[in-house]
Amino acid sequence: MVTPFTGDGAVDYDGVRRLATYLVDEQRNDGLIVSGTTGESPTTSDDEKERVLRAVVEEVGERATVVAGAGTNDTRHSVELARAAERAGAHGLLVVTPYYSKPPQEGLYRHFTAVADATGLPVMLYDIPGRSGVPIETATLLRLAAHERIVAVKDAKADLFAGSQVMATTDLAFYSGDDTLNLPWVSVGAVGCVSVVGHVVGAEIAEMMRLYRSGDVSGALAVHRRLLPVVSGIMTRAGGAIMTKAALTLVGRSAGPVRAPLAEATAEQVARLREDLIAGGVKLPDGVVS
Secondary structure: OOOOEOOOOOEOHHHHHHHHHHHHHHOOOOEEEEOOOOOOHHHOOHHHHHHHHHHHHHHHOOOOEEEEEOOOOOHHHHHHHHHHHHHOOOOEEEEEOOOOOOOOHHHHHHHHHHHHHHOOOOEEEEEOHHHHOOOOOHHHHHHHOOOOOEEEEEEOOOOHHHHHHHHHHOOOEEEEOOHHHHHHHHHOOOOEEOOOOHHHHHHHHHHHHHHHHOOOHHHHHHHHHHOHHHHHHHHOOOOHHHHHHHHHHHOOOOOOOOOOOOOOOOHHHHHHHHHHHHHOOOOOOOOOOO
8 A cells, every 4th residue: 555645745644544445445455555665664754654554454454454564674673663563453564575685594584583573463474586685585485484473475576486385385375466477376376466556456456366266267367468558557667656656646546746765757657657547447537448
């Protein structure tokens, strides 16, 4: 979930509540992750993170799972964020691989177990070497799976074979962390996806998952292909938070600007995004559809 801001860059807490309701009630997301990277967590304060989380839990916590981003490249800080999230009512934690520092696998193991030991909440690991610089290797995932509160993986590593090996030998629940691979991941055993494009096509993704699980693979594939322009428009031309906020504006659900060092989508990018959304069947306020 992106973090809505006002025009002057402050967190829009009323907007947070409205967006959470829209994502759950209209877009059929059955869970929300707040203060992840898409939520611009590097540029929100600990106090802002806690207030956003409390607002989301109060608004939709009785009908959706609310997961708090608690990962940083500082283990002590991550532990503090995890404990604050538990106090604020989070149902679970998302903990990203420590970025920039490029710790060894033993360091990753100690980092993740320290956060998991800090609270009673279930933990989803976030494996995204393209941004963090270090993958969580299969052997490390197998070790981490023994921890009673490390229960899931958000995979943005795009290695379906490695993920399949882990799923075959552990109880870790895998989620696609890459909207370009949502259906392929589910086909090899993932239980769902942590989606960015779900801000505007969450209901369609939910339908794709339903079709696949009911045995209608061709129907799921048709939805996957129909959404390709939307995924391309949001995920391949600029940062996810940038294009997601642009997409929300186009569908009449503005979440405000992004914070520096991010920059707003250009007029050209917005024009192309509008074409992508229409091509993917997204209904815009003027009623134009593909």
